[in-house]
Amino acid sequence: MRAVEWPTILVLGLTYLAWVVGLFWISNVSTLLAIFIVAWAIAQYSSLQHEVIHGHPFKIQWLNEALVAPALNPTVPYARFRETHLAHHKDARLTDPFDDPESNYLDQADWLALPNVVQRILNFNNTLMGRLLLGPMIGMVFFLLAELRAARGPEGRRVLKAWGWHGLSLGFVLIIVGQAPMPLWSYLASCYLALSLLKIRTFLEHQAHESARGRTVVIADRGPLALLFLNNNYHVVHHMHPNVPWYLLPGVFRANAKHYLRVNHGYYFENYREVVSRYFWTAKDDVAHPLWRRGMQPETTSDTPAREPLHELT
Secondary structure (H helix, E strand, O other), X not given: OOOEXXXXXXXXXXXXXXXXXXXXXXXXXXXXXXXXXXHHHHHHHHHHHHHHHOOOOEOOHHHHHHHOOOOOOOOOOHHHHHHHHHHHOOHXXXXXXXXXXOOOOEOHHHHHOOOHHHHHHHHHHOOHHHHHHOHHHXXXXXXXXXXXXXXXXXXXXXXXXXXXXXXXXXXXXXXXXXXXXXXXXXXXXXXXXXXHHHHHHHHOOEOOOOOHHHHEOEEOOOOHHHHHOOOOOOHHHHHHXXXXXXXXXXXHXXXXXXXXXXXXXXXXXXXXXXXXXXXOOOOOOOOEOOOOOOOOOOOOHHHOOOOOOHHHOO
């Protein structure tokens, strides 16, 4: 890898520029257009935070984290994002409703205990339309409930510290927002829209599958959404090589596509148009995890998408 990953620096600079332009200039022209531009910038910023978690664009991690210190997205503290996401990368536990912090599945018993109206809402949330409309709100409810439990547990001091730093950073961002002609309500709308855009990426990232290798998708899109997600749609490649920078992921996949599709048991979509056409109104699967039950042991790591050196795959 390069000592300095300039494509990431470039995208980061353009992202901050788009955020400022949307706040201070476009908002004088069109509030609706400003909402979209600021939302796109916040979603791009979240993708850049993900890059930073995995050690980009510099070899010095504190410098990487300084680049994404402003809390453009008010909903998730970076330190908590980092901790839960790295826990998510324990591939043998992918989709586990208990041990995968990013799982969208519920345990069967927990699902059956929910009121019927809640089950209907969560079933709708498993369509792409539902994920766009309700996904940010539902995700935040589940995340905050998990954070409250964590704050009361052994890691409570670390959780509260992360939220404290996030509050300071968010205060700095809101001071800037307060100086802009863009109304606060429209900035909050941008934040919600940004989360909706990110839900397109996470919607099909993982599925329930008996094999750990079959749980992680490839969506071979190269359009605007792929840039917004920094090619994280090549998700099985990212899980197998989490230190590879975003701009190399498509090439790594193309160099040995058959290998990756064999690894993930053919969990593949050609592009996001295919995803939209298949799942906009149709639920992708059940909310209750079809394979996991409370007390089950996670699958052994022998069938996980291991971190393989690139020279063995190309």
